[in-house]
Amino acid sequence: MTTIDTHATSAAAPAGAGIASVADWVTSTDHKKIGRLYLGAAGLSLVGSLVVAGLLALERVNTDGTLLPIESLTQLFSIYRFGLTYMVMLPLMLGAALCVVPLQVGARSVAFPRVAATGFWAWLVGSITAIVSIASNGGPNGGNKIFVDLFMLASGLAILGLLATAVSLATTILTTRAPGMNMRRVPWFSWSVLVMSLALLVALPVLVGNLLVLFIAHRYPTISELSGNRAISDWAAFGFTQPTTLLFVIPAFGFLADTVATATGKRLVPRGTIFAAIGLIGTAMFAAAVQSPVVIRAGFSGLSGGDKISDLVPFALVHVLPLLGAFLALALTAQALRKRPAIGAPLVFGLLAALLAVEGAAASALNHIGDAGLVGTTFEEGTWLALVYAAVLAGMGAVAHWGPKLWGRSMALKATIPLALLGFVGAALASLPMMIAGFADQPGAIFPAVEPGVPGVVLFDYSGPSALWNTLSLAGHAIALLAVLAFLGLAVRAFAATGERVGDDPWNGQTLEWATTSPAPANNFADIHIVQSAEPLLDLKTSNRSDA
Amino acid sequence: MLALPTAPAPQPRRQILVGTALVLAGVVAMVGGLLGLFLKFRTIAIDNGETWLPDGTKFSMVAANVMLITLLPICVFAQWAVYSAKRDDKPHTGLALGLTGLIGLAFINAQAFIFATTALPVGQGTYSYLFYAITGVTMALAIVGVTFTAVAAFRYLGGRTADRAVVSAHALYWYAFSAIFAVVWFVVYVTK
Numbered sequence: 001m002t003t004i005d006t007h008a009t010s011a012a013a014p015a016g017a018g019i020a021s022v023a024d025w026v027t028s029t030d031h032k033k034i035g036r037l038y039l040g041a042a043g044l045s046l047v048g049s050l051v052v053a054g055l056l057a058l059e060r061v062n063t064d065g066t067l068l069p070i071e072s073l074t075q076l077f078s079i080y081r082f083g084l085t086y087m088v089m090l091p092l093m094l095g096a097a098l099c100v101v102p103l104q105v106g107a108r109s110v111a112f113p114r115v116a117a118t119g120f121w122a123w124l125v126g127s128i129t130a131i132v133s134i135a136s137n138g139g140p141n142g143g144n145k146i147f148v149d150l151f152m153l154a155s156g157l158a159i160l161g162l163l164a165t166a167v168s169l170a171t172t173i174l175t176t177r178a179p180g181m182n183m184r185r186v187p188w189f190s191w192s193v194l195v196m197s198l199a200l201l202v203a204l205p206v207l208v209g210n211l212l213v214l215f216i217a218h219r220y221p222t223i224s225e226l227s228g229n230r231a232i233s234d235w236a237a238f239g240f241t242q243p244t245t246l247l248f249v250i251p252a253f254g255f256l257a258d259t260v261a262t263a264t265g266k267r268l269v270p271r272g273t274i275f276a277a278i279g280l281i282g283t284a285m286f287a288a289a290v291q292s293p294v295v296i297r298a299g300f301s302g303l304s305g306g307d308k309i310s311d312l313v314p315f316a317l318v319h320v321l322p323l324l325g326a327f328l329a330l331a332l333t334a335q336a337l338r339k340r341p342a343i344g345a346p347l348v349f350g351l352l353a354a355l356l357a358v359e360g361a362a363a364s365a366l367n368h369i370g371d372a373g374l375v376g377t378t379f380e381e382g383t384w385l386a387l388v389y390a391a392v393l394a395g396m397g398a399v400a401h402w403g404p405k406l407w408g409r410s411m412a413l414k415a416t417i418p419l420a421l422l423g424f425v426g427a428a429l430a431s432l433p434m435m436i437a438g439f440a441d442q443p444g445a446i447f448p449a450v451e452p453g454v455p456g457v458v459l460f461d462y463s464g465p466s467a468l469w470n471t472l473s474l475a476g477h478a479i480a481l482l483a484v485l486a487f488l489g490l491a492v493r494a495f496a497a498t499g500e501r502v503g504d505d506p507w508n509g510q511t512l513e514w515a516t517t518s519p520a521p522a523n524n525f526a527d528i529h530i531v532q533s534a535e536p537l538l539d540l541k542t543s544n545r546s547d548a
Numbered sequence: 549m550l551a552l553p554t555a556p557a558p559q560p561r562r563q564i565l566v567g568t569a570l571v572l573a574g575v576v577a578m579v580g581g582l583l584g585l586f587l588k589f590r591t592i593a594i595d596n597g598e599t600w601l602p603d604g605t606k607f608s609m610v611a612a613n614v615m616l617i618t619l620l621p622i623c624v625f626a627q628w629a630v631y632s633a634k635r636d637d638k639p640h641t642g643l644a645l646g647l648t649g650l651i652g653l654a655f656i657n658a659q660a661f662i663f664a665t666t667a668l669p670v671g672q673g674t675y676s677y678l679f680y681a682i683t684g685v686t687m688a689l690a691i692v693g694v695t696f697t698a699v700a701a702f703r704y705l706g707g708r709t710a711d712r713a714v715v716s717a718h719a720l721y722w723y724a725f726s727a728i729f730a731v732v733w734f735v736v737y738v739t740k
Contacts, residue, residue, distance in 0.1 A: 108557065111560065111563050111567065112563075112567055115567075163574060167567060167570045167571055167574075168567075170570055171563060171566050171567045171570060174561075174566050175560045175561040175562060175563045175566050176560050176561075176563070179555045179558055198570075198573075201570055201573050201574045201577065202573065202574075202577045203577070204574075205574040205575065205577040205578035205581070206577050206578060206580070206581030208578055209578040209579070209581045209582045209585075209681070209685070210581065210582075210585070212582075212681050212684075212685070213582065213585065213677055213678060213681045216670060216677045216680060216681055217674075217677045219670075220669075220670045220671030220676075220677075221671065222671050222672065222673050223673070224673050224674045224677065225589065225592075225674060226589075226674055226677050226678075235585075288577075288581070289577075289580070289581070289584070291581060291584065291585070515552055527554035527555075528554060528555050528556065528557045528558065529552040529553065529554055529555070530552065530553040530554065530555045531552075532553075536552055537552075540551075540552060
């Protein structure tokens with residue numbers, strides 16, 4: 001085994017106990033701590049959001065519709081959508097990235113660490129305030145004007161916080177790479193994080209701008225297309241649905257590539273093509289520029305040639321190219337698995353997450369073809385759930401893979417692989433039946449619509465062919481919740497005390513994060529390494545073998 | 549024992565400049581999105597034969613034009629600061645940054661004047677929502693710009709004269725802001 005003798009001399013500052021420990025975490029600018037705060041908060045949000053998802057799924061199954069008060073359905077739907085999108089998907093990916101990216105690129109710190117920390121706290125405060133405002137009859141379809149206003153401000157704050165973290169990450173990758181690490185040698189996961197961060201910087205500010213206009217219009221209402229609750233669904237929905245949410249799972253592909261390369265012990269090729277494929281997924285960001293769904297109109301075959309082109313070009317840009325990129329990234333990465341990989345939990349998580357992400361990308365494209373007749377059905381919700389669970393599985397995989405580098409201990413692999421499979425089964429059951437129910441015309445909405453003057457309107461069907469699919473979806477959410485709870489339990493147990501202590505390079509890795517101690521010290525590296533290829537540790541190990 | 553070759557810790561490659569550019573990309577996306585909404589609703593209103601600009605709405609075009617004109621000296625002075633900083637010319641750097649900040653304040657003053665003298669209640673309809681959102685954002689950006697100028701001045705004049713990247717990033721901010729405002733000026737104040 002290769003030994004790396006470049007351990008940092010400065011260990012992480014002792015956390016202390018009680019208030020000192022809390023203060024240490026609250027004021028920390030160590031990227032590994034901020035990243036773990038993101039992961040922890042997103043994990044808690046995930047459990048809460050899945051409970052809400054389960055309740056709503058149960059309500060769909062419950063044929064007399066008396067399980068939940070009808071007035072609360074709107075709020076629960078809003079919590080479900082906002083929670084899983086902006087309190088789980090994106091924070092999980094950004095949190096994992098914040099923990100790992102500086103280590104992968106050989107940097108001693110993240111760029112603008114205070115900005116990253118401020119981003120986390122802005123996101124946390126904004127998200128909690130948004131949930132409180134929804135629960136207080138605010139939110140996209142709330143009846144309390146003040147809390148609807150507060151929801152928009154809080155959502156904007158949360159998104160700005162996430163953007164601040166994205167800026168910090170992108171700057172880290174662009175400016176603080178180890179000597180010799182040109183952009184072509186950037187590790188897979190870091191590349192995918194860069195693509196996601198840049199795409200977020202194009203897409204999410206548009207949403208923030210729209211929330212600002214909607215806030216003004218809601219605060220000073222008149223007869224206007226921008227006033228009222230309906231306008232919020234019309235002009236902010238693009239930030240909560242596909243293809244915008246596809247941007248949030250781009251790191252899943254980088255994670256898969258990293259784990260495949262590690263598991264096979266070989267260089268993953270063709271590097272440039274896989275980079276380009278991951279980059280193509282980012283073209284989904286242009287959907288935000290349009291601010292409304294990019295669709296191929298119903299009755300497409302009857303349109304004139306010019307109309308067909310005007311539908312096809314934007315559709316290709318925001319739906320086909322990302323799908324092509326996702327498919328290529330998965331296919332090119334997975335073909336390396338022919339080289340007898342060492343099957344580990346991170347690889348299984350990565351593969352299943354990427355599969356779900358490709359499924360979500362394909363379904364998103366289909367959902368926007370007018371002639372498919374899926375607009376306004378639960379198909380959209382099924383698509384969104386596939387992407388949400390892709391992020392969840394990728395996040396869990398990232399914790400299993402890089403946990404040793406953050407905590408110095410590893411999770412029990414024998415127990416973790418079944419959890420990956422269980423999570424995937426839950427994800428598939430939660431999302432696919434919703435898509436099938438969409439084909440059966442079960443109505444759905446991005447936000448639950450409330451008709452003016454009506455106390456509450458339920459937009460889903462309780463009977464007919466949808467009943468079976470609703471039951472399956474409920475089972476899927478329950479299984480996913482079980483898998484998540486079991487994973488969290490295992491992770492806490494393993495990383496807090498009882499996990500097996502591991503060496504610096506437990507997976508026989510190829511990239512720089514495995515060249516420092518486990519857990520990594522506060523400043524990541526004692527020495528800055530010179531990199532001569534994309535797989536510096538593999539070079540070292542190969543030369544070690546040939547020398548011997 | 550084998551080890552990866554090591555090197556002295558390199559200086560981050562223009563970290564503040566890159567970070568500023570990324571933030572500006574986000575700002576361009578946000579203002580672009582708002583202007584897209586403005587143009588979309590204007591087109592709808594005109595196509596439907598509705599009134600877009602509320603009756604009696606008049607801006608001080610003098611103030612709007614002055615705001616545009618102030619951006620030229622702002623860019624010149626910001627670049628002067630970069631030029632002087634590269635030559636370690638502390639007095640000229642300070643003077644250039646001071647003038648940039650002063651003219652930035654004049655810009656904010658002109659925008660505040662437009663808000664104070666335009667007879668357009670916020671709750672007047674789609675036009676007023678978008679007008680105040682777009683001009684409010686540009687005013688906020690100008691305030692951020694002046695703050696950036698102050699920070700750059702304090703850092704540089706405080707002795708961190710090797711920290712030229714901040715002065716360069718500051719200049720980049722004002723260039724981008726000038727471009728953004730030029731578009732806003734044309735869409736919101738000229739073509740309305």
